[in-house]
Amino acid sequence: xxxxxxxxxxxxxxxxxxxxxxxxxxxxxxxxxxxxxxxxxxxxxxxxxxxxxxxxxxxxxxxxxxxxxxxxxxxxxxxxxxxxxxxxxxxxxxxxxxxxxxxxxxxxxxxxxxxxxxxxxxxxxxxxxxxxxxxxxxxxxxxxxxxxxxxxxxxxxxxxxxxxxxxxxxxxxxxxxxxxxxxxxxxxxxxxxxxxxxxxxxxxxxxxxxxxxxxxxxxxxxxxxxxxxxxxxxxxxxxxxxxxxxxxxxxxxxxxxxxxxxxxxxxxxxxxxxxxxxxxxxxxxxxxxxxxxxxxxxxxxxxxxxxxxxxxxxxxxxxxxxxxxxxxxxxxxxxxxxxxxxxxxxxxxxxxxxxxxxxxxxxxxxxxxxxxxxxxxxxxxxxxxxxxxxxxxxxxxxxxxxxxxxxxxxxxxxxxxxxxxxxxxxxxxxxxxxxxxxxxxxxxxxxxxxxxxxxxxxxxxxxxxxxxxxxxxxxxxxxxxxxxxxxxxxxxxxxxxxxxxxxxxxxxxxxxxxxxxxxxxxxxxxxxxxxxxxxxxxxxxxxxxxxxxxxxxxxxxxxxxxxxxxxxxxxxxxxxxxxxxxxxxxxxxxxxxxxxxxxxxxxxxxxxxxxxxxxx
RNA sequence: GCGGGUGUAGCUCAAUGGUAGAGCGCUAGUCUUCCAAACUAGUUACGAGGGUUCGAUUCCCUUCACCCGCUCCA
Numbered sequence: 151x152x153x154x155x156x157x158x159x160x161x162x163x164x165x166x167x168x169x170x171x172x173x174x175x176x177x178x179x180x181x182x183x184x185x186x187x188x189x190x191x192x193x194x195x196x197x198x199x200x201x202x203x204x205x206x207x208x209x210x211x212x213x214x215x216x217x218x219x220x221x222x223x224x225x226x227x228x229x230x231x232x233x234x235x236x237x238x239x240x241x242x243x244x245x246x247x248x249x250x251x252x253x254x255x256x257x258x259x260x261x262x263x264x265x266x267x268x269x270x271x272x273x274x275x276x277x278x279x280x281x282x283x284x285x286x287x288x289x290x291x292x293x294x295x296x297x298x299x300x301x302x303x304x305x306x307x308x309x310x311x312x313x314x315x316x317x318x319x320x321x322x323x324x325x326x327x328x329x330x331x332x333x334x335x336x337x338x339x340x341x342x343x344x345x346x347x348x349x350x351x352x353x354x355x356x357x358x359x360x361x362x363x364x365x366x367x368x369x370x371x372x373x374x375x376x377x378x379x380x381x382x383x384x385x386x387x388x389x390x391x392x393x394x395x396x397x398x399x400x401x402x403x404x405x406x407x408x409x410x411x412x413x414x415x416x417x418x419x420x421x422x423x424x425x426x427x428x429x430x431x432x433x434x435x436x437x438x439x440x441x442x443x444x445x446x447x448x449x450x451x452x453x454x455x456x457x458x459x460x461x462x463x464x465x466x467x468x469x470x471x472x473x474x475x476x477x478x479x480x481x482x483x484x485x486x487x488x489x490x491x492x493x494x495x496x497x498x499x500x501x502x503x504x505x506x507x508x509x510x511x512x513x514x515x516x517x518x519x520x521x522x523x524x525x526x527x528x529x530x531x532x533x534x535x536x537x538x539x540x541x542x543x544x545x546x547x548x549x550x551x552x553x554x555x556x557x558x559x560x561x562x563x564x565x566x567x568x569x570x571x572x573x574x575x576x577x578x579x580x581x582x583x584x585x586x587x588x589x590x591x592x593x594x595x596x597x598x599x600x601x602x603x604x605x606x607x608x609x610x611x612x613x614x615x616x617x618x619x620x621x622x623x624x625x626x627x628x629x630x631x632x633x634x635x636x637x638x639x640x641x642x643x644x645x646x647x648x649x650x651x652x653x654x655x656x657x658x659x660x661x662x663x664x665x666x667x668x669x670x671x672x673x674x675x676x677x678x679x680x681x682x683x684x685x686x687x688x689x690x691x692x693x694x695x696x697x698x699x700x701x702x703x704x705x706x707x708x709x710x711x712x713x714x715x716x717x718x719x720x721x722x723x724x725x726x727x728x729x730x731x732x733x734x735x736x737x738x739x740x741x742x743x744x745x746x747x748x749x750x751x752x753x754x755x756x757x758x759x760x761x762x763x764x765x766x
Numbered sequence: 767g768c769g770g771g772u773g774u775a776g777c778u779c780a781a782u783g784g785u786a787g788a789g790c791g792c793u794a795g796u797c798u799u800c801c802a803a804a805c806u807a808g809u810u811a812c813g814a815g816g817g818u819u820c821g822a823u824u825c826c827c828u829u830c831a832c833c834c835g836c837u838c839c840a
Contacts, residue, residue: 181830530839627840707801
């Protein structure tokens with residue numbers, strides 16, 4: 151995944167970022183703080199541009215999305231309802247031998263999948279099913295040989311003589327270590343079976359796992375000056391929950407109708423186990439999230455008379471009244487990829503990963519990861535999840551306040567439906583509920599009863615025009631996108647001068663829309679006051695419309711090179727022809743293009759109309 | 767949190783148990799008519815703390831950050 155070459159490339163990017171003022175380590179003069187990064191002058195511009203472009207495309211260019219800016223610290227109960235309080239504190243164990251980190255709750259499952267583990271199971275079943283147990287040191291030695299390769303750190307392998315002697319001894323006396331399969335397996339994985347907690351072998355090497363330790367991924371604080379259990383609060387680990395919590399307010403005050411979305415850009419905080427890969431996994435980071443609320447499929451079917459599916463490619467077009475959640479989901483995936491294309495990333499830079507049903511989080515119906523080919527691997531940039539009504543239902547449950555919407559049209563439409571249609575909508579819903587209950591481990595019979603109960607209540611509400619909206623959530627990491635843009639833009643150009651000396655220059659080929667500085671303005675020479683004055687005039691002409699960098703120091707080539715490294719797409723040079731040395735070229739300038747060094751002569755009056763469409 | 771590696775000007779790299787050096791960059795000036803020109807001057811460092819020592823950038827310990835691996839998924 152990440153070889154030395156890609157590491158080298160990342161190191162170059164990191165050092166360029168610092169040298170040119172894109173990204174610095176946070177708190178650097180105090181020695182830095184792991185997992186936190188600051189954006190310098192160029193980085194701040196780049197980030198603003200990215201967030202602005204996202205906001206414009208999501209909110210301003212659409213009739214059906216509005217914005218929200220919520221606080222970072224919110225009522226702690228929100229995190230209980232969302233599940234973050236529970237799922238963000240997984241106990242972890244470390245293997246004493248191979249030092250790998252294992253989630254304690256997954257250890258058993260992982261161990262059971264291991265080949266060597268199955269050998270042990272077979273041995274147990276063959277040997278120990280009846281008492282008294284006839285087991286010899288030789289038999290255990292054979293067993294040890296069969297697992298030695300795959301589980302080199304298993305106690306039975308590490309300390310074969312001691313462990314097998316103990317097991318033989320136990321078999322002939324109390325038989326405690328052979329009392330059941332689990333007990334036996336634990337016994338072969340440790341030298342000291344009696345030292346306190348229940349052992350489990352490491353799934354990777356058979357070694358001994360440490361006691362589970364809690365890992366809490368949420369930043370904790372207190373509101374109010376006195377720290378106590380009663381005023382614990384958390385920095386949000388995602389911005390999305392605020393949107394769900396304010397959903398009713400926004401719905402009632404924005405004059406939006408279903409379906410519609412709420413967008414938010416803001417900081418989020420996660421106490422990552424290991425921040426890694428430059429800014430990719432930071433502990434403080436920024437997200438751009440949209441929660442797009444849609445009618446449940448049953449409501450769409452009742453209103454539109456039919457339900458569009460994803461198969462026909464409808465999602466590529468303009469939203470339609472008959473779209474179910476699947477179409478909306480694909481629609482948003484496509485919208486997001488188009489957004490990335492608009493800011494300089496190419497479709498080929500991405501991998502769309504559709505999560506398999508067994509990988510989905512409990513709240514998600516479908517999730518697509520948009521992965522970017524970073525130098526250090528193919529990694530997630532954005533996740534687009536179809537979350538059903540999970541979140542709004544959770545908050546309804548925990549807050550005791552309704553998150554339902556009332557849909558006048560739905561009520562009217564429902565009264566006009568014939569009985570058969572009503573029944574088929576209900577039947578379809580009922581079977582989905584039943585299936586999901588079974589998947590969650592309910593017995594067929596119980597699931598059927600519950601599903602009938604649920605669907606009856608649900609359809610009754612629907613008939614009156616009430617439902618809890620479902621949601622599609624495109625959630626992108628700003629800092630990750632910045633990093634992707636930097637990696638994509640990074641180019642090295644090797645040039646050889648007439649003396650045969652070659653040198654490597656760096657060019658950041660940002661799309662003009664995201665480039666921190668849009669245009670460099672240069673007088674060809676700085677010791678000619680007329681050139682300087684004219685250059686100032688050009689700078690002032692452009693400045694109200696775009697970021698401009700004026701530079702008069704050093705040779706012109708040097709100034710071009712410096713702007714290339716900052717990713718400035720255009721350079722404007724004022725020379726003697728601008729001043730009228732050749733009358734026909736009066737008031738024209740050189741417009742230089744970063745990516746190919748191409749130069750053209752452009753009238754000053756044409757600069758704005760030329761440049762503006764390229765940077766907007 | 768565990769293991770391995772790294773830490774000297776902004777960058778690349780030297781040297782040394784006794785005052786730290788170069789190239790590039792950067793800043794200013796002279797000059798310069800389109801891709802890191804030249805000249806002059808200036809600029810800046812031993813990651814932090816402690817110990818051994820008459821004296822530590824160098825030896826020892828601790829710590830911090832970064833990189834690689836385990837975990838994570840915006």
